[in-house]
Structure formats: C-alpha cells, structure tokens
Amino acid sequence: MKENILGVDVCGDTYEQLADKLLEDIEHGRKSFIVAINPEKIMKAQQDEELNHLLNQATYQIPDGIGIILASMLKGGKIRKRVTGIDMMLHLCKEAAIHQKKVFLYGAKPGIADEAKSKLEEMYPGIQIVGTLDGYEKDEQVIEARINESKAEIIFVALGSPTQENWIISHKDKLSPSVYQGVGGSFDVISG
Numbered sequence: 001m002k003e004n005i006l007g008v009d010v011c012g013d014t015y016e017q018l019a020d021k022l023l024e025d026i027e028h029g030r031k032s033f034i035v036a037i038n039p040e041k042i043m044k045a046q047q048d049e050e051l052n053h054l055l056n057q058a059t060y061q062i063p064d065g066i067g068i069i070l071a072s073m074l075k076g077g078k079i080r081k082r083v084t085g086i087d088m089m090l091h092l093c094k095e096a097a098i099h100q101k102k103v104f105l106y107g108a109k110p111g112i113a114d115e116a117k118s119k120l121e122e123m124y125p126g127i128q129i130v131g132t133l134d135g136y137e138k139d140e141q142v143i144e145a146r147i148n149e150s151k152a153e154i155i156f157v158a159l160g161s162p163t164q165e166n167w168i169i170s171h172k173d174k175l176s177p178s179v180y181q182g183v184g185g186s187f188d189v190i191s192g
C-alpha cells in the first residue's frame with residue numbers, strides 16, 4: 001500500500017512487512033531500492049522535478065519523520081507509524097543474520113564502515129558482513145569489483161542524500177546485491 005504525499009509516494013508497511021518483502025525480493029533476484037522520506041525531502045521535491053522522479057523511482061519509500069505521519073493524517077491517509085532509515089537498516093541486519101543473507105557496507109569516511117561492521121557483528125551474532133568500502137573511494141572499477149566479488153545480497157549505501165539515491169539508480173543493474181538502502185549518516189551513528 002502506497003500513499004501519495006504532495007507528489008511523493010510513501011509506503012504504509014511496517015518494518016516486519018518490509019523485511020518480508022525484501023527477503024522475497026532477494027529470493028527472486030529482484031532489485032529493490034529503499035529510500036527514507038522526510039518532510040524536508042518532500043518540500044525540496046516540490047521545486048525539483050528530478051528529485052521528485054528520483055524518490056518515486058524507489059521500490060519502497062519509508063515514512064522517516066513524524067511530519068510524514070501528520071501529512072498522511074491530514075489527507076485522510078492510513079500511515080500512522082514511522083519507519084526510520086536507521087531502524088529499517090538494523091531490522092534488515094537482524095533478518096540478514098537469521099536468514100544468512102550477505103551484507104555490504106559502502107560509504108562514510110575511511111574506517112567508519114569497518115567500525116560499523118564490528119558493532120553490527122556484536123549486535124547480530126552470525127551476521128555475514130562480506131565487505132566494506134569507504135565513501136571516498138572514487139575508482140568506479142574498484143567499487144564495482146569489491147561489491148560484486150563479495151556476492152553481497154543487501155547493500156547499505158551511506159553517501160548522503162541525494163548522492164546515494166543517484167548512485168543506487170545508476171549502479172544497481174550492474175551489481176550483485178538485490179536490496180539497496182540509502183542510509184545517510186547511519187554508519188557514523190552505529191560506529192558510535
């Protein structure tokens with residue numbers, strides 16, 4: 001179920017429902033792309049057609065921000081619960097550990113993705129984080145080779161918005177992962 005809020009589609013699914021859909025996407029080898037929607041992005045997208053198109057191209061737009069809930073209530077919609085980018089990432093890591101799906105962390109300053117990997121391994125024993133790469137590596141061949149050689153199925157991309165969303169759209173068809181989530185500054189938060 002999706003609702004259109006000021007021109008941007010937003011999903012009404014819970015963390016559990018989204019995780020189920022994402023695991024199914026992996027099983028079927030379908031590419032899926034998660035973007036976090038907040039009021040700031042919706043306001044920007046009002047003036048910026050390219051951004052509007054970018055956000056609507058995602059498979060799942062998650063309602064990250066109480067302003068999205070309020071907007072849904074005001075228009076008589078059904079979205080009542082926030083799904084934040086970082087909590088979606090953590091939920092997906094928990095499911096990845098349970099279902100043995102391989103995870104890659106791409107983005108943030110050198111060393112941060114490795115620290116986030118160690119934290120996630122403590123939080124979700126058994127999780128397979130098969131690779132990390134900082135967000136300042138600019139050699140396209142290195143980036144593609146590292147990701148594809150890892151055979152990751154889920155990749156979290158922490159390059160800031162909208163860079164990470166543009167990167168996901170332009171790279172997902174040539175990379176191994178099925179599931180792509182743009183996570184902004186989440187690696188910095190998790191690495192602590």
Ligand code: UDP
Pocket residue numbers: 107108109134135136158159160161162183184185186187188
């Ligand atoms: N970043 C990166 N490569 C770049 C520019 C930024 O990896 O070329 C990282 C930066 O180190 C930070 C993240 O992108 O970890 C952006 O976080 P921010 O909180 O600014 O993103 P937002 O959530 O606001 O989109």
